[in-house]
Amino acid sequence: MSMTTQSAARVPVEDPAPPRANRRRRRTGSPLASxxxxxxxxxxxxxAVVPLLVMVTNSLRPNRELATEPLGLPFPPDFSSYQRAWIEASFSTYFWNSILVTVTSVTISTVVSLLAAYALARSSSRIVAAIESVFISGLMMPVFLMILPIFYLLESFGLVSTKTGLIMVYAAVSIPFSVFVLATFFRQLPGELEEAARLDGAGPLRMFWSVMMPLVRPAIATVVVFRFVPIWNDFFYPLILIRDRANYTLPVGLTTFFGEYQTDWSTLFAGLVIATAPLVLLFLVATKQIISGLTAGMGK
Known part of the structure; x- marks a missing residue:
């Protein structure tokens, strides 16, 4: 073989130029649109923030200043309205009743929904699919159609006008939505994770608690927040099922509160701040997890 042939054999053959379609650059939005x-x-x-700021500032001002200057600043701040709302207006009772009912019902519904959603997501049986349809059908049931049988059911167990009966109702009506969201997230997780955990000797409970639960944390946060808010703000069920004022939650307590303190604007604003503060705190704490839960899977 000649030297020319050997040199030609050593020259690498260049790849053809990639098509123009593969060289498209990612378009970016214009600075003006951004x-x-x-x-x-x-x-x-x-x-959205201005009404909250007005509510907080007016709760720290006496009534005589609110009458002359409604949009003034609280200098110096006056916290006596919070004391009147918390003690004299029984807001402490309403607040802790709402905390107990909301936290307990959300906890029960989330735990039950987690177990149910995991079993539904990891089974391909037709019977299990039918059970899941029963769960999802609860989303289509109007609240006003359920109140009469719920009332008679609680009355037969002696749970009318009790916090226990209200907790059971809220936990039950929260399960369909929670199962729907959590089952969708569990289905997105690959089965290889469970196979690897099973090879390492993990049992079903260990696999569920240590492997699957951390992966669906954004979904759990989403379910908790999206159930906490409507239960905390619900007025319908406590109005029908609670007769004892000592068991009132905040929404029902606010109605009597407005009637008694309709001329005491500073105390009214303080009561509204107390009722709103847990929701604001919850969103501030769980914002990152909520966004992760709502946007999960969009990039797939």
């Missing part, structure tokens, strides 16, 4: 979007979002945030 600026307009940012300004619109900040305006929306300001509109």
């Amino acid at each position: 600026a307009v979007t940012s300004v619109a979002l900040w305006i929306y945030a300001l509109i």
Whole structure:
């Protein structure tokens, strides 16, 4: 073989130029559109925050200042309205009743829904699919159609006008939504994770608690928040099922509170701040998990 042939054999053959379609660059939005979007979002945030700020500032001012200058600033702040709302208006009773009912019912419904959703997501049986359909059908049941049988059921067990009966009702009506969300997240998890845990000697409970639960944490946070808020703000069920004022939750307690303190604006604002503060705190703590839960799977 000649030297020319050997040199030609050593020259690497260049790959053909990639097609133009594969060389497309990622388009980016224009700076003007980004600026307009940012300004619109900040305006929306300001509109949403201003009423909360007015409520907080007016709760720290005496009534005589609210009558002369409704939009003034609290200098110096006056916390006596919180004392009147918490002690004299029985807001402490309403607040702790709402905390007990909401936290307990959300905890029960989340635990039950986690176990049910995991079993439904990991089974391909037709019977299990039918059971899941029964769970999901609870989302289509109107609240007003359920109240009469619920009332007679609780009355037969002696649970009318008790916090236990209200907790059971809230936990039951929260399960369909929670099962739907959690089962969807469990189905997105690959089965190889369970096979690897099984090879390591993990049992079903250990596999569920140590492997699957941490992976669906965003879904759990989403379920907790989306059930905590409507239960905390619910007025219908406590109005029908609770007769004893000592067992009132905040929404029902607010109605009597407004009637008794309709001329005491500072105390009214303080009561509204007390009722709103747990929701604001919950969103501040769980915002990251909520966003992760709502956007999970979008990039797939």
